[in-house]
Amino acid sequence: MAFYFKNETQHKILKEIWMKEEFTRQQIGDALNINRSTVSRNIDGLLRDETVKIVGEILPGKKGGRKTNLLKLNPESILTIGISVEQNELIANVLNVEGIVIEEYKLHGEIKGQRFFDALTETVMHFKDYFDKILAVSIALPGLIDSFNGVVKLSDALGLVDVPVVSIFENKFPLKFYIENDANAGAAAWHVMSNLEYSSILYFYFSFPFLMSEPIGFGAGLIIDDKLQRGSHFAAGEVLHPLFSLCDENSNVTFSDFMNFGRNESMIPNREKIYDFITHDIAMLISFIDPDQTILGGNLSLLPLEIQERILKELRKKLLYVNNENAVKIDKSGDSILAKGASCAFLNRFMNDYEYAENILGTKGENDD
Numbered sequence: 001m002a003f004y005f006k007n008e009t010q011h012k013i014l015k016e017i018w019m020k021e022e023f024t025r026q027q028i029g030d031a032l033n034i035n036r037s038t039v040s041r042n043i044d045g046l047l048r049d050e051t052v053k054i055v056g057e058i059l060p061g062k063k064g065g066r067k068t069n070l071l072k073l074n075p076e077s078i079l080t081i082g083i084s085v086e087q088n089e090l091i092a093n094v095l096n097v098e099g100i101v102i103e104e105y106k107l108h109g110e111i112k113g114q115r116f117f118d119a120l121t122e123t124v125m126h127f128k129d130y131f132d133k134i135l136a137v138s139i140a141l142p143g144l145i146d147s148f149n150g151v152v153k154l155s156d157a158l159g160l161v162d163v164p165v166v167s168i169f170e171n172k173f174p175l176k177f178y179i180e181n182d183a184n185a186g187a188a189a190w191h192v193m194s195n196l197e198y199s200s201i202l203y204f205y206f207s208f209p210f211l212m213s214e215p216i217g218f219g220a221g222l223i224i225d226d227k228l229q230r231g232s233h234f235a236a237g238e239v240l241h242p243l244f245s246l247c248d249e250n251s252n253v254t255f256s257d258f259m260n261f262g263r264n265e266s267m268i269p270n271r272e273k274i275y276d277f278i279t280h281d282i283a284m285l286i287s288f289i290d291p292d293q294t295i296l297g298g299n300l301s302l303l304p305l306e307i308q309e310r311i312l313k314e315l316r317k318k319l320l321y322v323n324n325e326n327a328v329k330i331d332k333s334g335d336s337i338l339a340k341g342a343s344c345a346f347l348n349r350f351m352n353d354y355e356y357a358e359n360i361l362g363t364k365g366e367n368d369d
Contacts, residue, residue, distance in 0.1 A: 004049070004361050008354055009034065010042045014051075014073070015351040018097070019196060022055055022070045043071065051077045073097060080346060081127055081137040081175075083120070084182065084338030085111055087157045087217060088210040088255045092123045093339045094130055097347070099192065101340075103127070108256065110210040113159040117168075124173055136176040136360055138346035139165070140185035140338040142207060142217055144234045147180050147345075153234055157207070157217050176360050178346040182207070182338055183237050184228050186297045187221030188348060189341030190331065198292035199226050203331075204282060205338075206298040212258060212267075213251040215243040222289070228345065239285065244273040258302075265304045274303075278311055283318045286328070297331035298338075 005011050016031055017023055029039040046052040056070035078097040083090065090107040105126045111119050124137060143155030150166025152158070166177045180188070187203035194201075200223060207217030220237035222229040229236045246268045247253050258267055265271065278296070286294050301308065308330055316328055331337060350357050 005051075005357070006045060007042070009038060010046060011351075011354050011357055013039075013042055013046070017052070017071075017073045018347070018351050019192070020073070022072045024058070024068050024070060026068070047071075049077075050074055075100065078135050078347075079130060079133045080135050080343040081124070081130070082140075082339040082341070082343035083123060083137065084140040084185065084336075084342060085116065085120070085158065086142060086182070086207045086338075087111065088208070090119050090123060091336055091339045092127070093336075093343075094127055094134075095340060095343050099189075099340050099344070103130075111158065116158050116160065120169065121172065124169070124175070131174060134175055135350070136178050136346055137169070137173075138178040138180065138342040140180050140182045140342040140345075141165075142182045142219065144238060145179055145181040145184075146234050147178065147230065147349075150177065150179055152179065157209075178342075178349070180342055180345040181219065181221065181230070181234075181237065183219040183221035183297075184230065185221070185338045185341030185345050186295070186331070187223050187341070188228060188345040189337045190293075190295050190297075191223055191226070192344045194293075196226065200224050200289075200291040201293050201295065202286060202289055202291040203295045203297055204300075206296070206300040208246065208255050208258075208299040208302070210255055211251075212247040212253045212255060213245050213249050215245050220285070222291075224291075228348070239281075244270060244277065246270055246274075263302060263304055265307060268303070268307070271303075271307060274307070275311065275314065279314045279318050283315060286315075286319060293326060294328045295331050296329070297333075301330055301332050 005014060012032055013028055016028055025039050025043055029036055043052060051074055052071050053074045054069050055072045058068040060067060075096040075098040080095055081092060082095055083092040088110060090111055092105045094102040096102060105123055107119050141152060141155055142157040144153035146153055150164060152160045152163045152165050154161055165179050169177045183203055183205040186205050187201050190203055191201055203221040205219050220239055222237055248269060253267060350360060
């Protein structure tokens with residue numbers, strides 16, 4: 001792995017510059033309350049390792065002095081593999097630290113039980129040429145996910161119960177792995193994409209099953225004070241709701257059929273159930289939490305446009321948000337946001353937890369000097 005940091009001070013600097021377009025040594029020293037010589041010594045080390053690069057300079061003022069380097073975190077210095085796994089699809093990306101997709105890979109069809117392990121193995125192997133550059137593989141999954149211990153506690157959608165996914169795959173590949181709940185990954189991605197503008201975000205994730213006569217998957221990711229909320233039992237956002245499907249129980253229409261035949265509204269005979277659920281159950285949850293922004297994500301953006309517009313109109317009216325379109329939005333990026341969100345959730349923990357970051361790199365940091 002090309003990327004590493006040498007001590008806790010460099011880790012603090014990385015956390016500070018992660019979301020910055022550019023910065024100077026002075027700005028980092030002021031933000032972290034670190035003396036100038038310590039900042040320069042550690043920045044110089046990051047420059048030598050090409051973790052940080054010089055992108056410009058500020059000329060001295062009228063009183064003279066030295067030119068000031070403008071610096072930036074090298075986006076190619078940190079690469080991750082972000083993967084989202086749902087009932088009917090797997091999407092995987094190699095991403096740089098800015099979330100730019102370098103390469104994408106997809107698998108379609110039902111992913112459950114043993115197929116989950118086979119599909120993940122196939123996907124990771126597809127990116128084998130990147131292994132020596134990858135910081136970690138981060139996977140977004142539906143269900144109760146213990147991110148800290150790397151265990152899927154329960155995922156009905158994938159047919160998994162108490163499965164130590166991280167240890168299984170770390171024993172199979174020379175890589176570090178991380179897992180996160182899918183809706184949490186969506187919230188993490190949206191948080192980063194908004195440049196941290198909103199400190200509280202409620203992200204609802206809708207997952208359509210392979211057979212559209214089966215119940216819709218649904219969960220929520222919650223960010224409060226810029227932090228993901230997982231709950232004491234990993235069940236935060238696992239909303240209890242009445243089971244309903246897009247089609248009648250005797251229908252054989254698949255998700256692929258729906259996509260291949262123009263996403264016609266007539267293929268969703270139970271669409272009124274979606275309206276009722278969103279404008280009643282979801283509206284109550286939004287009112288209870290009252291976040292800065294609510295996002296309706298996942299496969300909801302694949303519904304016909306007229307259905308999406310009606311959902312937003314009725315929900316905003318119910319919440320008295322008629323004149324605030326940013327308060328409730330539909331995420332148009334679909335499932336692709338979860339792969340990016342998986343990486344965002346991992347990087348958030350990596351940048352905020354020094355001991356975890358050391359564990360990922362497999363080495364203990366040196367003294368600041």
